[in-house]
Amino acid sequence: MARLTIPLHIRWSDIDGYQHVNNAKMFTLLEEARIAAFWASVPGDARLDAVGGGVDPVHHPADDRAPGTKILATGPGSGTNTYIARQEIEYLAPLPYTLRPVEVQLWISHLGGASIDVCYEIPGPDGDPAVRAMTTLVLIDEETEKPRRMTPAERASWEPYLDEPVPFRRRGR
Amino acid sequence: MARLTIPLHIRWSDIDGYQHVNNAKMFTLLEEARIAAFWASVPGDARLDAVGGGVDPVHHPADDRAPGTKILATGPGSGTNTYIARQEIEYLAPLPYTLRPVEVQLWISHLGGASIDVCYEIPGPDGDPAVRAMTTLVLIDEETEKPRRMTPAERASWEPYLDEPVPFRRRGR
Amino acid sequence: MARLTIPLHIRWSDIDGYQHVNNAKMFTLLEEARIAAFWASVPGDARLDAVGGGVDPVHHPADDRAPGTKILATGPGSGTNTYIARQEIEYLAPLPYTLRPVEVQLWISHLGGASIDVCYEIPGPDGDPAVRAMTTLVLIDEETEKPRRMTPAERASWEPYLDEPVPFRRRGR
Amino acid sequence: MARLTIPLHIRWSDIDGYQHVNNAKMFTLLEEARIAAFWASVPGDARLDAVGGGVDPVHHPADDRAPGTKILATGPGSGTNTYIARQEIEYLAPLPYTLRPVEVQLWISHLGGASIDVCYEIPGPDGDPAVRAMTTLVLIDEETEKPRRMTPAERASWEPYLDEPVPFRRRGR
Numbered sequence: 001m002a003r004l005t006i007p008l009h010i011r012w013s014d015i016d017g018y019q020h021v022n023n024a025k026m027f028t029l030l031e032e033a034r035i036a037a038f039w040a041s042v043p044g045d046a047r048l049d050a051v052g053g054g055v056d057p058v059h060h061p062a063d064d065r066a067p068g069t070k071i072l073a074t075g076p077g078s079g080t081n082t083y084i085a086r087q088e089i090e091y092l093a094p095l096p097y098t099l100r101p102v103e104v105q106l107w108i109s110h111l112g113g114a115s116i117d118v119c120y121e122i123p124g125p126d127g128d129p130a131v132r133a134m135t136t137l138v139l140i141d142e143e144t145e146k147p148r149r150m151t152p153a154e155r156a157s158w159e160p161y162l163d164e165p166v167p168f169r170r171r172g173r
Numbered sequence: 174m175a176r177l178t179i180p181l182h183i184r185w186s187d188i189d190g191y192q193h194v195n196n197a198k199m200f201t202l203l204e205e206a207r208i209a210a211f212w213a214s215v216p217g218d219a220r221l222d223a224v225g226g227g228v229d230p231v232h233h234p235a236d237d238r239a240p241g242t243k244i245l246a247t248g249p250g251s252g253t254n255t256y257i258a259r260q261e262i263e264y265l266a267p268l269p270y271t272l273r274p275v276e277v278q279l280w281i282s283h284l285g286g287a288s289i290d291v292c293y294e295i296p297g298p299d300g301d302p303a304v305r306a307m308t309t310l311v312l313i314d315e316e317t318e319k320p321r322r323m324t325p326a327e328r329a330s331w332e333p334y335l336d337e338p339v340p341f342r343r344r345g346r
Numbered sequence: 347m348a349r350l351t352i353p354l355h356i357r358w359s360d361i362d363g364y365q366h367v368n369n370a371k372m373f374t375l376l377e378e379a380r381i382a383a384f385w386a387s388v389p390g391d392a393r394l395d396a397v398g399g400g401v402d403p404v405h406h407p408a409d410d411r412a413p414g415t416k417i418l419a420t421g422p423g424s425g426t427n428t429y430i431a432r433q434e435i436e437y438l439a440p441l442p443y444t445l446r447p448v449e450v451q452l453w454i455s456h457l458g459g460a461s462i463d464v465c466y467e468i469p470g471p472d473g474d475p476a477v478r479a480m481t482t483l484v485l486i487d488e489e490t491e492k493p494r495r496m497t498p499a500e501r502a503s504w505e506p507y508l509d510e511p512v513p514f515r516r517r518g519r
Numbered sequence: 520m521a522r523l524t525i526p527l528h529i530r531w532s533d534i535d536g537y538q539h540v541n542n543a544k545m546f547t548l549l550e551e552a553r554i555a556a557f558w559a560s561v562p563g564d565a566r567l568d569a570v571g572g573g574v575d576p577v578h579h580p581a582d583d584r585a586p587g588t589k590i591l592a593t594g595p596g597s598g599t600n601t602y603i604a605r606q607e608i609e610y611l612a613p614l615p616y617t618l619r620p621v622e623v624q625l626w627i628s629h630l631g632g633a634s635i636d637v638c639y640e641i642p643g644p645d646g647d648p649a650v651r652a653m654t655t656l657v658l659i660d661e662e663t664e665k666p667r668r669m670t671p672a673e674r675a676s677w678e679p680y681l682d683e684p685v686p687f688r689r690r691g692r
Contacts, residue, residue, distance in 0.1 A: 009528075009584075012554055013368045013547050017361040017443055023257045024204055024359060027197035028532050035531055039618060063618040065528075083267070084196045086341070090259045097363055099558060099582040168259070182355075182411070185381055186374050186543060188536040190616055195532045201359050208358055212445060236445040238355075270536055272385060272409040369603045370550055373543035429613070430542045432687070436605045514605070 002160050004067050006033040007101035020094035027087065030120055030133055033104035036065035037118075038072045038082070071157050072139075080148065081140045085115065089133040090168050093124045108158055109165035114139050114147035116158065119166040132166045175333050177240050179206040180274035193267035200260065203293055203306055206277035209238035210291075211245045211255070244330050245312075253321065254313045258288065262306040263341050266297045281331055282338035287312050287320035289331065292339040305339045348506050350413050352379040353447035366440035373433065376466055376479055379450035382411035383464075384418045384428070417503050418485075426494065427486045431461065435479040436514050439470045454504055455511035460485050460493035462504065465512040478512045521679050523586050525552040526620035539613035546606065549639055549652055552623035555584035556637075557591045557601070590676050591658075599667065600659045604634065608652040609687050612643045627677055628684035633658050633666035635677065638685040651685045 008029055016022040021029070063070070072080065095102070102122055110117035116137045124130030141148040181202055189195040194202070236243070245253065268275070275295055283290035289310045297303030314321040354375055362368035367375070409416070418426065441448070448468055456463035462483045470476030487494040527548055535541040540548070582589070591599065614621070621641055629636035635656045643649030660667040 007583075009551070011547060011551055013362055013370060013550065015363040016359050017365050018254055018256075019363050019365075022204075022359045023260065024197050024200035027200055028530060031195075031197055031532065032528070032530055035618070064526075064620060081191055083191075084264055086261070086263045087196065088259070088261045091257055094256070099554070101583060180410075182378070184374060184378055186377065186535055186541045189532055190534040190538050192536050192538075197532060201357060204359065205355070205357055208445070237353075237447060272381070274410060364600055364602075368550075369606065370543050370546035373546055377541075377543055427537055429537075430610055432607070432609045433542065434605070434607045437603055440602070 002107065002163070004037050004069065004106045004161060006036045006065060006067075006104045006106060008032055008036075008104055009101050010095070010097060012097070015097045018094070020096055023089075023091070026089065026091075026095070026122075026131060026133075029102070029104060029122070030087075030089075030135065033106050033120060034082075034118060034135065034137070036063065037067055037069050037106050039063075040070045040072055069157050069161060071154060079142050081142050082137050083140050085136040085138050087133065087135045088168065089131065091131055092169075093126075093128070093130040095122065095124060095130050098125065106161075107163045108161045109134070109163060111150065111155055111158060111162065113149055116150075117165070119163070121166060132168060134166055134168075175280065175336070177210050177242065177279045177334060179209045179238060179240075179277045179279060181205055181209075181277055182274050183268070183270060185270070188270045191267070193269055196262075196264070199262065199264075199268070199295075199304060199306075202275070202277060202295070203260075203262075203308060206279050206293060207255075207291060207308065207310070209236065210240055210242050210279050212236075213243045213245055242330050242334065244327060252315050254315050255310050256313050258309040258311050260306065260308045261341065262304065264304055265342075266299075266301070266303040268295065268297060268303050271298065279334075280336045281334045282307065282336065284323065284328055284331060284335065286322055289323075290338070292336070294339060305341060307339055307341075348453065348509070350383050350415065350452045350507060352382045352411060352413075352450045352452060354378055354382075354450055355447050356441070356443060358443070361443045364440070366442055369435075369437070372435065372437075372441070372468075372477060372479075375448070375450060375468070376433075376435075376481065379452050379466060380428075380464060380481065380483070382409065383413055383415050383452050385409075386416045386418055415503050415507065417500060423488075425488050427488050428483050429486050431482040431484050433479065433481045434514065435477065437477055438515075439472075439474070439476040441468065441470060441476050444471065452507075453509045454507045455480070455509065457496065457501055457504060457508065459495055462496075463511070465509070467512060478514060480512055480514075521626065521682070523556050523588065523625045523680060525555045525584060525586075525623045525625060527551055527555075527623055528620050529614070529616060531616070534616045537613070539615055542608075542610070545608065545610075545614070545641075545650060545652075548621070548623060548641070549606075549608075549654065552625050552639060553601075553637060553654065553656070555582065556586055556588050556625050558582075559589045559591055588676050588680065590673060598661050600661050601656050602659050604655040604657050606652065606654045607687065608650065610650055611688075612645075612647070612649040614641065614643060614649050617644065625680075626682045627680045628653070628682060630669065630674055630677060630681065632668055635669075636684070638682070640685060651687060653685055653687075 010021060014021050014025040105121045107119050108116060109119045118135045118137060120133045121129045122131040138147050139150060140146070183194060187194050187198040278294045280292050281289060282292045291308045291310060293306045294302045295304040311320050312323060356367060360367050360371040451467045453465050454462060455465045464481045464483060466479045467475045468477040484493050485496060529540060533540050533544040624640045626638050627635060628638045637654045637656060639652045640648045641650040657666050658669060
């Protein structure tokens with residue numbers, strides 16, 4: 001079972017008056033984990049890409065969090081936007097503030113024609129999962145604003161991280 | 174079918190580089206709709222509550238968004254915190270920036286012993302639903318940090334808003 | 347002395363682990379006060395503007411916070427962006443969470459050729475000023491990305507709110 | 520001239536509809552730079568501190584951004600809170616989104632009895648300063664909620680970073 005582990009710093013402003021990571025900010029952490037996992041470059045980094053000799057799936061010089069799955073050129077002006085179709089999250093324990101980076105574990109439970117189901121687990125301070133979540137991303141052609149098919153290179157780089165969906169406990173109702 | 178309609182201003186900082194409401198900020202909007210619907214007072218408003226003669230479920234002077242469901246004294250120091258156990262969201266269309274308040278529709282699909290399933294729909298600029306979502310809230314005793322049972326008064330004020338769960342289209346996988 | 351008073355709801359996620367409005371979020375509140383005071387329409391509201399018969403400086407139907415100063419068509423696609431050149435803030439007291447809207451007072455201390463100095467005061471729960479701040483805005487032509495001159499209509503709508511700059515206590519060093 | 524350099528990832532949600540770092544989020548970046556520079560531990564990290572053998576000003580195991588100035592035990596429950604008395608910022612150029620960390624430069628322009636003036640510069644993509652800012656922090660005794668005097672150890676760790684205040688261009692009016 002191959003999971004990406006993305007270390008992320010909680011920000012002080014992610015904490016709300018309950019002194020835990022705010023529930024909406026948790027999705028910001030998941031968003032940042034996805035970006036670290038998938039986004040290879042953004043148009044604003046073009047100058048840097050020139051220096052670095054283009055997008056390198058093994059190590060991208062623009063981003064110190066770069067894993068091998070990072071081959072999606074995205075963001076405004078790139079040709080592809082990644083939109084979110086759905087999200088689901090389950091909180092098993094509150095996530096307190098810490099100066100240590102939290103380690104978001106990320107894997108893929110489904111590669112569709114134009115969509116990706118990304119699963120996450122964030123361990124709490126005791127090491128047990130505090131958060132489980134799932135996001136369905138859709139690759140959107142920036143010009144037509146329609147979904148566009150995943151390329152073979154994208155599929156090949158993401159397939160090693162395919163695994164079972166994250167198990168939600170309370171999803172029944 | 175009784176729904177609460179909570180008008181909320183999108184903030185300029187809710188918009189991200191895709192020029193739509195950011196996916197995590199959408200949960201902030203849902204959070205604000207819940208607070209407007211449910212929270213009767215917070216300890217910091219004590220002075221005001223004294224002036225207003227206590228919590229009035231029909232119209233609470235502290236909050237100009239106040240509906241009749243607003244009987245939950247909450248927040249740090251109040252005795253009860255409301256924690257989120259799970260959330261689910263489906264985006265049918267992006268929500269663009271607007272100066273008009275968006276009208277979050279909110280109802281309840283389940284009243285458990287200590288939990289509430291809140292459903293939401295946010296219409297987009299064309300009036301069709303742009304967002305559908307569901308949150309499971311748990312009433313937490315602030316001292317013991319355990320769930321506490323819903324009171325009859327709480328149940329009675331929320332029952333008129335019981336309805337079918339929001340229909341998610343893509344929840345299958 | 348004419349001041350605009352803009353009521354704004356603090357969001358639960360504006361509060362940080364110190365259980366006050368976070369210092370960066372205070373600038374979000376100021377931003378929202380400015381937008382309520384100045385922005386007449388955004389391109390995304392075009393459909394609505396057509397219904398409402400165009401921008402009306404006295405009462406704009408798109409925005410329930412609309413004051414008479416609201417004549418700046420802005421936002422991406424509008425022709426004019428408003429950029430911030432500088433900001434200054436002084437905290438006299440922390441701002442606790444409240445369900446009541448806070449009332450941001452706003453006036454103008456300088457109208458330059460292409461810039462506006464906006465001053466603010468936010469009263470705390472005891473009515474005394476908790477926050478004083480000042481922002482220098484620059485009107486930017488969206489196409490050329492250069493400052494553009496204030497129009498006579500803009501100047502005329504904002505002149506009634508000209509007053510002394512907000513007095514900062516500790517600015518000396 | 521000794522400056523601390525704190526690398527920070529811009530978040531996608533820091534970008535607003537103008538496709539630059541939002542003006543309020545800039546203060547969040549400054550806040551994170553301060554925390555990385557100064558905060559040695561938070562009560563929630565107590566377990567970790569036990570493992571790490573206490574706070575080590577040279578390298579603190581809790582935080583991978585840890586510089587030698589990091590000797591302030593802070594946060595709710597620690598005995599000391601750091602409140603902001605004033606802030607000032609000047610934007611020389613917008614800061615676009617990038618996957619690379621931005622490098623916040625941070626130094627101290629004044630050590631008072633209970634206060635610290637922190638100065639910052641953030642370079643833009645071309646290497647020239649895009650942002651200059653200054654924050655006055657006050658050390659607050661958590662129990663009494665009054666300012667408390669800086670300790671000799673705090674002063675000694677911060678003195679090497681004393682330098683001239685950041686030069687603001689437009690502060691005149």
